[in-house]
Amino acid sequence: DIQMTQSPSSVSASVGDRVTITCRATQGIRSWLAWYQQKPGKAPKLLIYAASSLQSGVPSRFSGSGSGTDFTLTISSLQAEDFATYYCQQANSLSPVLTFGGGTKVEIK
């Protein structure tokens, strides 16, 4: 099975900062990657799919890039409501096993 590794596991940042989270797959997954945001006590929320497509209703300060094995999620200007944990997920429709990365917690500096 494909394994997903996120880094860093946590990051401290201030409102207005640019934050970048990376996700690496153990084998190439083209652009089959999704990103989710999860706040404490809540279900995850889809942010990005197909590596760079913004889900409807998600603010444009969120962007995704990458293909193959290396991907990034960027928050261009961190807002108070963005403090949360972010997960990547390999999203190959040909694979029934959809693995998540370990998560990156974005904390207030």
Add this chain to the structure above:
Amino acid sequence: QVQLVESGGGVAQPGRSLRLSCAASGFTFRNYGMHWVRQAPGKGLEWVAVIWYDGSKKYYADSVKGRFTISRDNSKNTLDLQMNSLRADDTAVYYCVRDVVNSGCRYFDLWGRGTLVTVSS
């Protein structure tokens, strides 16, 4: 209103069984593949199982294979997870999740609120 609502969580002893259910509403349930995803306390997300839109295929994570069974009833818009031989490490919030396939990418666009399963003696 498009939503997924899980039920059936609770406390179970190790080795016992529990059945989770998920009620779907506001969309054409029979058109979508459905999954269970779980999250142990303070831990990350773990994919558990998937069932194809028509129930024709089912797949499981190695950690639950042979113990859990996913099923669906498209006439009732419900998704179930039968959990047998429960272990302490099955303790988690279990989410019912809808998938979408777009440009070869399969991702989760709708999540339930989750139901907590605690396995303890």
